[in-house]
Amino acid sequence: MTGMSEPGSASYDEAFAAPAEPRGHWRQFFDHLYAGGPDRPGRLWDEARHLLRESGAVYAVAAGKTTQRRPWPFDPIPLILDGSEWQRLEAGLIQRHHLLNLLLRDLYGMQRVLAEGILPPELIYGSDAFLFPLWGGMARKVTLSLYAADLVRLPDGRFHVVSDRTQAPSGHGYALQNRRLSNRLYPSRTSFGPVQPLQPFYRGLRNALTSLTPQTAQTAHIVLMTPGPANETHFEHTLLAHSMGLTLAQGNDMTVRNGRLCLKTLGGLLPVDVVLRRVDEAWCDPLELREDSLLGVVGLVQVVREGHTVMANPLGSGILENLGLHPFMPQLCRFFLGETLHLENPETLWLGHAPSLRRVLDSWHDNYSPWAILPLQPDYSLPVNGLAHDQALRAHLATHPSRYVARSLVQPSQVPGIDAQGMCRRHLLLRAFLHHDGNNSLVMPGGLARVSPSAGSDVLSSQGDRYPFSPAQGGSTKDVWILGAKEQPFSESSSGTLTQDLAAHAGLPSRVAENLFWMGRYAERSESVIRLFREATTQREEEEFGLNPEQRRYCRNRLLTTLTHVTGTYPGFTGADAQLLLTNPDHELRSVLLDLNRVGSLAFSLQALIQAGFSLRDRLSSDTWGILDNISTHLGRWQRHRTDPINHLLWDLGPLLQGLTALAGLTWENMIRDQGWLFLDLGRRLERAMFLAQLLESCLGDAAPHAYEMAMLERLLALNDGLESFRLHFQTRLEIEAVLAKLLQDDTDPRSLVFQLTLMEAHARQTPRSPGQTLYRTALGRTVFESLAAVRLADADMLARVNPETRRRDHLMQLTERIRNLLPMFSETASNNYFRHADSPYHLFTVRNS
Numbered sequence: 001m002t003g004m005s006e007p008g009s010a011s012y013d014e015a016f017a018a019p020a021e022p023r024g025h026w027r028q029f030f031d032h033l034y035a036g037g038p039d040r041p042g043r044l045w046d047e048a049r050h051l052l053r054e055s056g057a058v059y060a061v062a063a064g065k066t067t068q069r070r071p072w073p074f075d076p077i078p079l080i081l082d083g084s085e086w087q088r089l090e091a092g093l094i095q096r097h098h099l100l101n102l103l104l105r106d107l108y109g110m111q112r113v114l115a116e117g118i119l120p121p122e123l124i125y126g127s128d129a130f131l132f133p134l135w136g137g138m139a140r141k142v143t144l145s146l147y148a149a150d151l152v153r154l155p156d157g158r159f160h161v162v163s164d165r166t167q168a169p170s171g172h173g174y175a176l177q178n179r180r181l182s183n184r185l186y187p188s189r190t191s192f193g194p195v196q197p198l199q200p201f202y203r204g205l206r207n208a209l210t211s212l213t214p215q216t217a218q219t220a221h222i223v224l225m226t227p228g229p230a231n232e233t234h235f236e237h238t239l240l241a242h243s244m245g246l247t248l249a250q251g252n253d254m255t256v257r258n259g260r261l262c263l264k265t266l267g268g269l270l271p272v273d274v275v276l277r278r279v280d281e282a283w284c285d286p287l288e289l290r291e292d293s294l295l296g297v298v299g300l301v302q303v304v305r306e307g308h309t310v311m312a313n314p315l316g317s318g319i320l321e322n323l324g325l326h327p328f329m330p331q332l333c334r335f336f337l338g339e340t341l342h343l344e345n346p347e348t349l350w351l352g353h354a355p356s357l358r359r360v361l362d363s364w365h366d367n368y369s370p371w372a373i374l375p376l377q378p379d380y381s382l383p384v385n386g387l388a389h390d391q392a393l394r395a396h397l398a399t400h401p402s403r404y405v406a407r408s409l410v411q412p413s414q415v416p417g418i419d420a421q422g423m424c425r426r427h428l429l430l431r432a433f434l435h436h437d438g439n440n441s442l443v444m445p446g447g448l449a450r451v452s453p454s455a456g457s458d459v460l461s462s463q464g465d466r467y468p469f470s471p472a473q474g475g476s477t478k479d480v481w482i483l484g485a486k487e488q489p490f491s492e493s494s495s496g497t498l499t500q501d502l503a504a505h506a507g508l509p510s511r512v513a514e515n516l517f518w519m520g521r522y523a524e525r526s527e528s529v530i531r532l533f534r535e536a537t538t539q540r541e542e543e544e545f546g547l548n549p550e551q552r553r554y555c556r557n558r559l560l561t562t563l564t565h566v567t568g569t570y571p572g573f574t575g576a577d578a579q580l581l582l583t584n585p586d587h588e589l590r591s592v593l594l595d596l597n598r599v600g601s602l603a604f605s606l607q608a609l610i611q612a613g614f615s616l617r618d619r620l621s622s623d624t625w626g627i628l629d630n631i632s633t634h635l636g637r638w639q640r641h642r643t644d645p646i647n648h649l650l651w652d653l654g655p656l657l658q659g660l661t662a663l664a665g666l667t668w669e670n671m672i673r674d675q676g677w678l679f680l681d682l683g684r685r686l687e688r689a690m691f692l693a694q695l696l697e698s699c700l701g702d703a704a705p706h707a708y709e710m711a712m713l714e715r716l717l718a719l720n721d722g723l724e725s726f727r728l729h730f731q732t733r734l735e736i737e738a739v740l741a742k743l744l745q746d747d748t749d750p751r752s753l754v755f756q757l758t759l760m761e762a763h764a765r766q767t768p769r770s771p772g773q774t775l776y777r778t779a780l781g782r783t784v785f786e787s788l789a790a791v792r793l794a795d796a797d798m799l800a801r802v803n804p805e806t807r808r809r810d811h812l813m814q815l816t817e818r819i820r821n822l823l824p825m826f827s828e829t830a831s832n833n834y835f836r837h838a839d840s841p842y843h844l845f846t847v848r849n850s
Contacts, residue, residue: 012153012413014079014428025082025483028192033077044185045418048076051184056617056625057177057239060232061472067230069614073476074178075417076185079428079449083196083484089159089432090443092343093149097434097441099329100166100320101144102336108135108142108316118335119328122352126402129167129318129377131281133288133301144320145208145312147434149343152384153413159430160346161326162410163378167318168277171431171448173236176202176243178479179446194485196445201435206244208437212310213273222274223247223254223263227283227295229615232472237278238617246276248618251284253509256299261309265507266675266834267768274310281315323405324350324376346410352402360406364394371406372466373397381473383466384429385409412467417451417476424454429469430480445486449478508675512619514835515612516676520667520683522609525566527660528691529602530653532563533593535719537650551711554704557582558712560589562698566691567592567600586646593649594642606635606656619676624666631659678763682830685763689756689787690823692743695719697816700736701809703802713739720751740812741796753819757788760826767834779829787822790815 015026022030033040049071057072106112107130113119124130148169151159179198182189189195213220224246226237241248247263254263254272262269282289284296303309325332326348333341349356349371360371372386373393386407387393397404412427428451433444452467453474469475536559547555557573560582564572569592573581581588596603613620613628620628634656641652664684671677699712713734717723720743746752761784765775775781799812 010155011411011427012155012157014153014413014415025193026080029078029080032192041418041423044076045420047185048074048181048418051181053629054626055177055181055622056235056629057174058235059471060230060234062232067232070471072174072177072235073471074181075419075426075451075476075478076181077415077417078182078186078479078481079415079430080192080481080483083482083486086445086482086484089151089343092159093147093432093434093443094441095333095337095339095341096149096161096164096343097144097147097436099333099336099341100147100164101436103325103332104144104166104314104317104320105142106336107319113332113335116335118331119325120350120352122402123322123324123350123376124319126352127319127322127324127376128282129322131289131316131319134305134316142314143212143436143438144314144317145212145436147436149432151343151430151432152346152410153428153430154346155411155413159343160410161343162346162384162407162429163323163380164321165431166313166320167281168279168313169433170233170236170278172202172205172433172444173238173240173243174233174477175431175433175444175446175448175480177236177239178448178477182479182481189481192481193483196482196484196486198444198446201433201442201444202244204437204442205435208435208442209274209276209312211437212312214307214310215271215273220273221247221263221270222276223249223272224276224278225254225284226250226278229611231278233278234614235617242618247507247509249509250511251279251294251296253511254297256297256303259303259306259308261297261300261303263507264510266510266513267507270507272309274312276312281318284315318377321378322376323348323374323378323407324352326405326407327356345407347408349406350402351397351404351406356406357397357401361394361397364389367391369406370409372409374405374407376403376405381470383468383473384412385466388466409465410467411465412452415449415451415478417454417478419454419476421454426451426454426476427467427469429467445482446480449480451476451478510835512616512676513679514831515615516619516680517683517830517835519609519612519616520680520685521687522605522612523660523663524684524687524691526602526605526609527657527664528687529563529567529592529605530657530660531719532559532566532695533589533602534650534653534657535715536560536563537589537646547711547714551708554708555711555715558699559715560585562695563592565694565698567602569598569600589646590642590649594639596639603635603639606631610635621666621670623670624663627659627663627666631656631663634659675767678766679830679834682760682763685756685760686823686827688751689753689760690820692720692751692753692756693816693819693823696740696743697813697820700740701813701816703807703809709736710734716743720749736800737796740799744791744794744799745796754788754791757784757791760784761788778833780826780833783822783826783829787819787826790818790822 015022017023036043052071052074057074058069059072060067060069103113107124114121114124144166146169148165148171149161150163150165152162153159176198209222210220224237224241226234226248228234228250231237238248240246249263254261255269256262257269261272261275263272277284279295283293285298285300286293286296287298288301289296301315304311304315326345327350329345330341333339349360351357351360360369363370367389369389372384373389374382374386412429414425415428417424417426428449431448431450433447434441450469452469453476471477536556560573561578564570564574571577572588572592573585591598591601593602595601596607598604610628610632613625617625634652638649638652638656641648667677667680671680695716699716700709703709704712713736714723717739742749742752744753747754747758749755764780764784767780769775769778776785794811794815799809799815801809801811803810
């Protein structure tokens with residue numbers, strides 16, 4: 001433990017009172033840690049990486065025009081705080097929240113703080129965060145339901161607030177994720193002393209949101225409004241919605257009708273009572289706020305203004321994050337509360353005040369300043385000690401000083417941690433959370449500990465003493481343990497598990513149904529392409545069932561031609577260069593399999609499947625997400641080996657096919673048979689039916705010599721997992737009539753065409769429709785009925801008959817063409833009836849300033 005304390009360090013040490021002398025509340029933890037031997041930290045690191053992979057926890061980082069999802073950065077050594085110290089911190093957080101709540105009401109109401117000169121008007125009116133459309137229209141009893149504060153402990157041992165999070169405080173979901181990881185890593189952590197649980201806080205948060213509704217609390221419909229899957233913290237949004245039983249919705253999932261905010265669901269418009277907002281307020285309504293927003297809902301401000309829907313946090317609360325308020329917080333506390341501010345800020349100067357600007361510029365020498373320079377509206381990706389001190393910044397301060405604050409440089413406390421090299425020391429930024437139900441405040445007994453890169457890392461050294469904490473800059477997070485038992489108030493409404501089943505009345509958003517539909521389609525499409533590629537490649541490499549080279553070549557060419565039709569990657573094996581490509585297919589095959597940018601390729605379909613799955617993260621079980629994560633990993637590894645020989649790629653396809661099969665099994669066996677599952681399975685059945693129709697048309701539509709066709713029939717049965725069962729039931733040689741009857745009309749074969757269409761009809765019967773409207777009076781019902789009738793009424797002998805003039809099976813071609821025309825109509829009908837209104841909004845034109 002000696003190496004964990006650093007004599008002479010100016011930073012406060014969270015774990016050690018002196019070198020090799022752990023603080024009392026850390027001692028039992030270190031005893032446990034090192035009782036596992038000197039390699040225990042390394043094993044903890046490996047276990048944490050494994051659990052992160054298993055959970056699918058990610059954080060998105062912008063990479064040029066794309067977004068990369070990285071594993072959530074988790075340090076397995078917790079931050080441990082003493083319960084008595086935490087009680088003092090709780091009191092400071094509650095007071096600060098109360099103060100900010102009163103300030104918010106005043107700024108959008110009577111504005112006494114401006115009238116009496118406590119705050120300079122330009123600090124408020126000059127900020128983009130002050131929303132003029134809400135001035136005077138905000139409800140008098142508006143409640144700042146959620147509050148978070150970013151805290152640093154300075155060398156004097158006291159916590160100070162470096163930023164207030166009031167607009168859309170984030171991190172609740174990641175704090176819960178960190179606790180779940182800690183529970184797995186330290187199953188016997190109670191031996192270190194009683195660690196206060198987090199679940200009562202989340203149950204209280206759910207109840208607090210319910211209490212905000214202007215309608216009946218028992219039937220309150222709460223939506224978590226997310227910017228969407230591209231947002232950096234979308235995983236947190238899905239986790240929080242799933243854990244608290246909230247409906248996850250994007251702006252284009254909602255609309256305003258008759259003065260109410262409504263969710264677009266398959267069953268119609270469902271009124272929304274409370275919105276837990278994760279969209280920055282300026283983007284929430286393109287009508288009254290940012291006109292270029294595609295993330296909000298037109299008319300949302302008016303709905304909030306009239307009180308029909310409550311926002312948590314209220315629109316307009318972003319003004320409280322203004323760092324220019326920090327110099328005035330002690331005076332504001334005396335004005336509103338008549339009290340001394342318990343939880344202070346580091347010394348902060350608003351540079352719109354001329355003497356403060358002069359003081360900062362006078363102390364600036366040779367690109368060094370004892371002050372951290374930060375914009376008024378904080379950029380949370382900035383290091384805690386602000387912008388780099390250079391001449392460009394100094395010049396900007398001289399011309400636009402009111403846009404900045406100067407804060408005394410902070411030296412955050414240090415806490416032990418683990419990285420890939422072993423034990424290390426990290427600087428700490430603690431985010432603490434509070435929720436308020438209108439009467440009472442509850443502070444989370446824990447929080448989100450964010451830590452800088454370890455002292456020896458290149459990231460930290462390049463930032464000097466500015467201390468970056470963002471995951472994009474190499475920062476990590478920790479679970480926070482508050483030691484000491486605390487009696488939790490019990491109430492009937494807060495008992496039970498954290499997750500609540502609200503599916504019965506929440507409805508299924510149209511966007512979710514569409515993503516499930518396409519998830520089913522892309523999963524089945526990918527599986528079909530893998531099966532087809534495997535069968536075509538096997539024909540080239542192996543001699544199976546006694547087929548001669550000519551038979552194998554014929555089967556391979558037909559299957560490769562089918563591959564182009566199925567994937568739509570034209571011209572491929574069907575164009576003018578078809579013969580050349582069929583002779584040397586490797587280059588084209590590699591493109592059809594691996595080119596992420598080629599629409600219809602296997603890689604494109606798998607990528608689309610993973611993207612659809614990520615959009616549905618709150619709807620998928622952890623096992624299902626684990627399978628999707630494995631598929632993503634295999635796809636990435638496959639991309640890295642794209643120059644390998646084709647036969648090597650064949651072996652790599654095995655895990656992908658197993659993953660897709662496991663995904664199909666989980667969704668069939670484990671998913672609740674609700675509307676979401678119906679659309680997922682509809683997509684799967686639709687894709688399988690289209691694949692089989694195209695397969696039969698391409699492989700049997702044109703007649704061939706008998707020996708070739710017998711070989712082709714074997715390949716078709718093998719491709720559809722039916723060769724062995726066919727031989728058991730038909731202990732004779734292959735006949736095309738019997739094979740067509742099996743693949744088209746066998747009700748017991750889960751891969752037959754009639755099996756898919758029968759399930760599609762059953763699913764379509766359960767989809768929402770107008771009262772009194774029968775299935776076959778809907779376009780969806782008529783389409784599937786016509787397809788099913790055509791297949792059931794087909795005569796296998798007639799389908800097998802060859803036109804002696806054209807050498808084609810005209811009846812078979814007519815049937816498969818009819819099916820291939822009808823099934824896309826089924827998909828289009830489903831989109832028009834259920835998905836179309838979920839399309840993303842777009843701008844009709846762009847106004848450019850001259």
